Amino acid sequence: MNGRSSGDKTDQSRGVQSGLLLESSVIRLLERLSVSAKGRIRGTMQGKRRSRSLGSSLEFADFRPYVPGDDIRRIDWNVYGRSGRAFVRQYWDEQELQVHLMVDVSRSMSFDAQARNTGGDGRHAATAVASAGSSGSTSKLYYALQLAACVGYTALAGEDRVSARLFADTAREELPPLRGRGSSRRLFQFLTDAWTASLQAQEGKTATGNDDMSSAFNSPSSLPRRSGQTWLFTDGLYAEGVDRVLSALTGAGQEVVFVHLLSPDELRPDLYGELRLIDSELQTGKDVALGTGVIESYLQALDAHRNEIRTLCGKRGAGYLFVDTGIPLERTIHGVFRASGLLRG
Numbered sequence: 001m002n003g004r005s006s007g008d009k010t011d012q013s014r015g016v017q018s019g020l021l022l023e024s025s026v027i028r029l030l031e032r033l034s035v036s037a038k039g040r041i042r043g044t045m046q047g048k049r050r051s052r053s054l055g056s057s058l059e060f061a062d063f064r065p066y067v068p069g070d071d072i073r074r075i076d077w078n079v080y081g082r083s084g085r086a087f088v089r090q091y092w093d094e095q096e097l098q099v100h101l102m103v104d105v106s107r108s109m110s111f112d113a114q115a116r117n118t119g120g121d122g123r124h125a126a127t128a129v130a131s132a133g134s135s136g137s138t139s140k141l142y143y144a145l146q147l148a149a150c151v152g153y154t155a156l157a158g159e160d161r162v163s164a165r166l167f168a169d170t171a172r173e174e175l176p177p178l179r180g181r182g183s184s185r186r187l188f189q190f191l192t193d194a195w196t197a198s199l200q201a202q203e204g205k206t207a208t209g210n211d212d213m214s215s216a217f218n219s220p221s222s223l224p225r226r227s228g229q230t231w232l233f234t235d236g237l238y239a240e241g242v243d244r245v246l247s248a249l250t251g252a253g254q255e256v257v258f259v260h261l262l263s264p265d266e267l268r269p270d271l272y273g274e275l276r277l278i279d280s281e282l283q284t285g286k287d288v289a290l291g292t293g294v295i296e297s298y299l300q301a302l303d304a305h306r307n308e309i310r311t312l313c314g315k316r317g318a319g320y321l322f323v324d325t326g327i328p329l330e331r332t333i334h335g336v337f338r339a340s341g342l343l344r345g
Contacts, residue, residue, distance in 0.1 A: 139263075217248050223254075
């Protein structure tokens, strides 16, 4: 348990029900940040980021010889005076960054809240919302939606374009591209609806999962249509397919950021004795006798899985961010996102 007060939980629950995933203190923090991109931007609309193309910004790029038809106002007369030859000044264009948010809504992402829902008195969605905020039991999905809201709001405030998509065993709902700070309400509502739908699916036992991550990205329509930056929010609990997803996204012209979320229960399991463990994705079970040796083997396997995903990201040129959902959101923004340089300011 993280020691948060019940008042904090109430505030968070009220925020979700009103379509507000982020508290005002987080919004104020995001106002000072911007989304960082590795390279020059290839977009379609005027923005604030240097493009790969030449255009009309105030940032000088290069000289080239004058040819008939060029704007004579761009001739550098100082160079002409020294060399006797006419050269025009060229400037970089500035375009917007296309930010794509992809959130994993498969069964394992909601496993904490689901366990609490089904473990006792059948409490419904509103109770699960409240329990999602405690640090020791934070739902990975709720946390992932909050982080997506943070990145999306930062991009919208920086005049970048933002779209969002949910995925599980297949590609799910999609939010068309938005632009401008005023569009943030639509983004927040989309993400809040995703959380509500997840709770309803858990309650109705209709949530789905898969052990192959690439099954949701097999169709060309499931990939971003414009080059840009894609943020993947997932627990990475897939037996296969992570490499194929990274390859497909980079092939689609995406600068990929893999945000890997795991809960405190997964990182620091407090289990002992004879238990039946349930596969959070496939819902299959296995009887085990848990002792110190088994827990140590589990932690070694978990570290190996994290390192494998980090290595795959490195090979594909993707960013890798690891998030412990037991850590308060603002600390994650400072300690993980800003420290990585992907959010700066």
